[in-house]
Amino acid sequence: MKIVSQKEIAKNIFQLILQGKLVSEIERPGQFVHMKVGEGIDPLLRRPISICEIDCENQSMTCIYRTEGKGTTWLSKKQQGEYINVLGPLGNGFPVQMKSGKVALLIGGGIGVPPLYELSKQLRNRDIQVIHVLGFRTKSAVFLTEEFQRLGDTYIVTDDGSYGEKGFVTDVLKQQNFDFDRLYACGPTPMLKALEQKFPEKEVYLSLEERMSCGIGACFACVRPTKDREDKKGYRKICSDGPVFQAGEVIL
């Protein structure tokens, strides 16, 4: 896909806009793409990055990523007009079918925030009320907050209190005691676990991460066991069965 633009929107956080036919195949928010980083054999594997926003008209999509290691650092050096080898869209994403007027609570942690943005937009289009609770490490790592605010109530916390409230997303939940019909979350596993435990009776969708190689369901790299021991398969592939699962489906 062609790079339409790339910019650093927070410390080590990059917003990348890509254009290509792949966009028209995206079915749901929460799907991801698998990017070839580097031209040769090192890095060898693709890198999974969530789709953050779709612009069907321009056949473009936005990804937001943090530079972690070799692959994402390489990616951050690519410039407008250059091409990137992208496989996707992959995975199943978040279900958005919901009655209008209902309330959805969207909870994101750090680099788990991006896929919630397209989700929020699509829910709003269906006249669903959205509430966002977003957690970041520190002020310099905060991004996309204004965009979320435009779509609905948005609560921001940082680990060190340098932006928004100090604390974790779960602290906000304790304080606010939101009334909601469905919860969506993406972020670090401990956060997802906490949410799963906190709302056993609710309809909760969690987007998971796992080390991948193929990203298409062929290699069995990204498997997690199901909670249900009687489950026919006993496992789910994060890449092709997920990355979004209903809370309780797989063991976190």
Added chain:
Amino acid sequence: MKIVSQKEIAKNIFQLILQGKLVSEIERPGQFVHMKVGEGIDPLLRRPISICEIDCENQSMTCIYRTEGKGTTWLSKKQQGEYINVLGPLGNGFPVQMKSGKVALLIGGGIGVPPLYELSKQLRNRDIQVIHVLGFRTKSAVFLTEEFQRLGDTYIVTDDGSYGEKGFVTDVLKQQNFDFDRLYACGPTPMLKALEQKFPEKEVYLSLEERMSCGIGACFACVRPTKDREDKKGYRKICSDGPVFQAGEVIL
């Protein structure tokens, strides 16, 4: 070093002008540089490329190379303003000390032609008469001929006769029976061997090629045995003892 310009001057033959401090350390024509091609581990090794022309004033130098495999193909895609990791100057090059008025015969084959250009210029500066005999595979692979013509008589042959005379450089020698004081040559080994045999009595300098890794004399990759069996070491390293040797010093 910084790329000042890069252009394709014949089919798959590129002229690359590089700028950097390294230039001021070049001592003789026939020295080479060792270029890192690719950013990562594949290709892993540097590539040896001869210095074709030096421009001390602008601290720049020209290299001419043919795209052979992965490394040179990568190099050919680099553009003006980009940087290349270059080690050098390496090796010893051609001796240019010679009385003015003498005649030097310069014989180049294919991609062995470039280092002869700086050599010819420096010989001309010393008022030495230069005669060039340059051989190429075919018309589309011919380069630098006008530049050589400006410095002295220049005979061109191609294997298929599509440019200049048909035949090998040795055919020109047979026909012309040049009178000369010293011979310099760079090109494929069979050509060098033929020249060595043809002029056993003459002062002949040959520039050799060998697969290298370090290029600085440390790894013993590029060794050739000496002709003299009583030689103290019994071998020479092409990279650090050469790449130029007097005919008869090493076994070709």
Added chain:
Amino acid sequence: MNRFSVALPGLQLKNPIMPASGCFGFGREFAEFYDLSILGAIMIKATTVEPRYGNPTPRVAETPGGMLNAIGLQNPGLKKVMEEELPRLSQFDVPIIANIAGSTVEDYVSVAKEISEAPNVHALELNISCPNVKHGGIAFGTVPDVAKEVTKRVKNVSRVPVYVKLSPNVTDIRLMAKAVEDGGADGITMINTLTGLRLDMKTGKPILANITGGLSGPAIKPIAIRMVYEVSQTVNIPIIGMGGISSAEDALEFIYAGASAVAVGTANLIDPFICPKIITDLEQLLEKLNIDHISDVCGRSWKHGISGYHCP
């Protein structure tokens, strides 16, 4: 595609390119990308008697020019493979090579006996080399007599030719090759992965939950080529070569080394279209190099003369 057809025990290959076991699942996912009938064959994921869940995650880690995997032979078990996967694959005009694994000789025999009856299974591939399973795996693949024994027992019950997949984690792979040939193997597939380890910079601990994993990808190619070169001069049965293939040039290098056909593993995980691409490119490469038939250059690295020989 005539310069491409290769006849091996049990296998009439349209071309010498097939996906390697474990890197193609049971073909389901790749069938969404292209028509599997264009492949020379398909090596399906290792099948065991009972379903296996495999190792905990992380199961993969990247290395310079390669990757480590410790999937742990996850598979749905013999019954499911026989009832679902193989029948589904029968819609494609392509021979299946069934990769079978187990912890005991009896395991191998049970799977071999049953799976070799599936109509589209044209050959078995005994995975005696998978380094990820604590029991069995290592020993079968590194002790010549044990390898010979399991080969013999499987040959006794199999209805189709048996290929044995060799592990590179041995001092002298020729001894292993000779042993399985003596055990009656119809062919050899090689190499499986080399055992490797990667540690996390921050914690200092292994990245893989299983600690070690199998190294595959371009990094291992020169080792694989060396081993094919050695084994092809040692045995009289054909070799399907693999290890780091990601281009037509790589494939041809294995043929030169002495393989009659090749398998592509890790590269499928990076580019799902790699097998069709290699098939197309290889045809052009042969054209360019004036090679009339792929089998003409099998073993060219060690055979005298330039062509006319056929492997083995």
Added chain:
Amino acid sequence: MNRFSVALPGLQLKNPIMPASGCFGFGREFAEFYDLSILGAIMIKATTVEPRYGNPTPRVAETPGGMLNAIGLQNPGLKKVMEEELPRLSQFDVPIIANIAGSTVEDYVSVAKEISEAPNVHALELNISCPNVKHGGIAFGTVPDVAKEVTKRVKNVSRVPVYVKLSPNVTDIRLMAKAVEDGGADGITMINTLTGLRLDMKTGKPILANITGGLSGPAIKPIAIRMVYEVSQTVNIPIIGMGGISSAEDALEFIYAGASAVAVGTANLIDPFICPKIITDLEQLLEKLNIDHISDVCGRSWKHGISGYHCP
């Protein structure tokens, strides 16, 4: 540089970084680039009783993320090394580890006896693993009893501690390690190169005149790390780790695996400044990771707890 000093048998290292044998000659060339006294130690090129010319060229070939070499132990012979190379190196404040090779046990003994008397030689490194020499090399490095025997014999005559360099081309490297420990080795260096092969696309023939060569460089790192991990849990003598190191992170990964110090080989051939660079970077890396002393994290991959242990 205090968090960096490492004490090993015979060696008081300023820092745990040294160039590996064969990738640094006798230091001459690198001395033009930087002051060799900054190095932890120097492993000089293999020395044999008589001068050796080595193999015909080509002697090197590139592979994905690695290279093959078949230099063939070219060296000026014991006499020249004693009279010229070692005295020249004595201008630098750096301990020398003399890599010694031979075709017979007697060869090793002769070189060991004499070279261990050189004042700046602080340790020997027995190269029983060089895969390039037709006779001796392979057997010494792959048969435990033979390795033990040569170690013992060399220990008997050496005035300095003896490290044995292990070959990775074996089924179980722990057996080799145990054998040389039993033979009296003071330490182990590992790994030497893996045997590999590359074929030319046009001719189909081996690129190296020697046919096979030793694979080194980043490609082999995960195999080296795995082996250091295994051996450091098996023996009670320290390990100098090597194989594909080209950054401070790589160096630290070997320490985590169980090495007490590390050697850098192939990377010197690509960047002559790599050793000083790694020394500087490693200091910063330790700072960043809050590691007080390099020895605190030796073997962290398998030791319980986070620090406080020293290797071995």
